[in-house]
Amino acid sequence: MSEAYVHGYEPRENERLLDQAETLVGLLHNDTAYAAGSVVLEAGCGVGAQTVTLAQRSPGARFTSVDVSAESLAEAKRKADAAGLINVQFQQADIFALPFAPESFDHVFVCFLLEHLPRPVEALVILKRLLRPGGTMTVIEGDHGSTYFHPDSDAAHQAIQCLVKLQKMAGGNALIGRQLYPLMVEAGLERVHVSPRMMYVDSSRPDLVEGLIKKTFTAMIEGVRESAIEAGITDPETFDAGVRDLYRTAEADGVFCYTFFKGVGEKSRRS
Ligand SMILES: C[S@@+](CC[C@H](N)C(=O)[O-])C[C@H]1O[C@@H](n2cnc3c(N)ncnc32)[C@H](O)[C@@H]1O
Numbered sequence: 001m002s003e004a005y006v007h008g009y010e011p012r013e014n015e016r017l018l019d020q021a022e023t024l025v026g027l028l029h030n031d032t033a034y035a036a037g038s039v040v041l042e043a044g045c046g047v048g049a050q051t052v053t054l055a056q057r058s059p060g061a062r063f064t065s066v067d068v069s070a071e072s073l074a075e076a077k078r079k080a081d082a083a084g085l086i087n088v089q090f091q092q093a094d095i096f097a098l099p100f101a102p103e104s105f106d107h108v109f110v111c112f113l114l115e116h117l118p119r120p121v122e123a124l125v126i127l128k129r130l131l132r133p134g135g136t137m138t139v140i141e142g143d144h145g146s147t148y149f150h151p152d153s154d155a156a157h158q159a160i161q162c163l164v165k166l167q168k169m170a171g172g173n174a175l176i177g178r179q180l181y182p183l184m185v186e187a188g189l190e191r192v193h194v195s196p197r198m199m200y201v202d203s204s205r206p207d208l209v210e211g212l213i214k215k216t217f218t219a220m221i222e223g224v225r226e227s228a229i230e231a232g233i234t235d236p237e238t239f240d241a242g243v244r245d246l247y248r249t250a251e252a253d254g255v256f257c258y259t260f261f262k263g264v265g266e267k268s269r270r271s
Pocket of ligand 1: 049069112
């Protein structure tokens with residue numbers, strides 16, 4: 001499934017993931033901190049966009065961050081080294097064939113990974129097996145259906161739909177955020193709590209206009225232009241009009257909203 005990874009591994013996409021992580025630090029990570037001495041698995045770390053925040057916020061915890069892409073891992077390692085992190089080790093591995101013993105982690109952290117997997121519950125079950133009883137799993141996902149904006153635009157919604165369709169064709173689900181609770185419960189996690197994290201942006205917050213509307217969301221939609229046209233689900237004019245309208249929401253009178261979902265569940269102490 002990594003071959004079908006809808007966003008690809010181009011440098012521009014890597015930059016987008018880093019911009020996204022910087023913009024979202026407070027919203028997504030303010031309530032994640034791991035105790036000193038705990039052992040944490042970050043599954044699907046990509047270019048390390050969340051890794052640095054996680055490891056800096058929990059300097060006494062030890063992180064193992066895995067991804068299927070060697071290229072992304074090399075970038076993640078460069079980023080961790082540049083930040084002077086000494087509590088992270090990176091390892092190339094597929095979520096569905098992880099080289100770790102059962103119950104070897106206190107916590108598992110997953111961000112923007114399930115949306116790309118054809119079998120998300122199976123992935124959660126595999127990851128849960130690696131948790132010690134009483135250990136926690138944190139899962140963060142977006143949901144592109146949660147996007148609304150001013151000025152509203154059919155073309156912009158259609159452009160977003162192109163990504164939703166392409167991701168579905170690749171076996172993923174760009175609307176997975178709303179399903180986090182049932183997925184985590186189905187995987188057998190207990191005390192599951194999901195909180196929506198809504199990003200509201202208007203021009204009084206130029207950093208978010210730049211970081212979220214332009215560099216994160218619209219850049220992500222723009223990134224699937226060629227694939228969407230090739231797949232015959234849009235034409236260049238309609239798609240470009242949609243992207244233009246998304247950028248339009250970044251102007252002085254524009255407003256943009258998107259909701260992320262963060263779920264935390266526990267592995268039963270009885271298992
Ligand atoms: C959208 S990126 C998210 C990266 C990072 N968690 C973040 O929040 O920036 C998804 C990552 O999942 C990885 N991935 C996809 N399928 C995988 C699998 N089966 N095993 C391990 N990693 C996988 C991709 O290589 C990619 O780096």
